[in-house]
Amino acid sequence: MLGRSTYSRAISADIGEIERRLRALERNLERFGGRTSARAVETADRVGEAVGTALTSIAERFRNRAGSVTDEAARLGGEAAKLSNVALRRLSNEVERHPLVMLAVAVGVGMLIGLASNRR
Numbered sequence: 227m228l229g230r231s232t233y234s235r236a237i238s239a240d241i242g243e244i245e246r247r248l249r250a251l252e253r254n255l256e257r258f259g260g261r262t263s264a265r266a267v268e269t270a271d272r273v274g275e276a277v278g279t280a281l282t283s284i285a286e287r288f289r290n291r292a293g294s295v296t297d298e299a300a301r302l303g304g305e306a307a308k309l310s311n312v313a314l315r316r317l318s319n320e321v322e323r324h325p326l327v328m329l330a331v332a333v334g335v336g337m338l339i340g341l342a343s344n345r346r
Contacts, residue, residue: 321328
């Protein structure tokens, strides 16, 4: 029996040592985890700020480009309106100068459209 009590005391001492080491390891992990968590939060804040800045920059570039595209479209629309006015004036002038020729052209175009639509 003496062997068993010595054996159980040795096991108890080993278990006690294991418990002490586990507690020390736990404390170290808590300290390390606290520092890591603080660093992770700080890093996440920095990353969030960087992403926000980048997205703001991209959005601003899109706004600028959209504005220039809108300006270009307005300019082209104005030019198209001017060209259509010029073409309409020319057509009007030709109709006034040569009304019978224009009437013949209109009848010819009408007949071509009629023939094309009958074939379909």
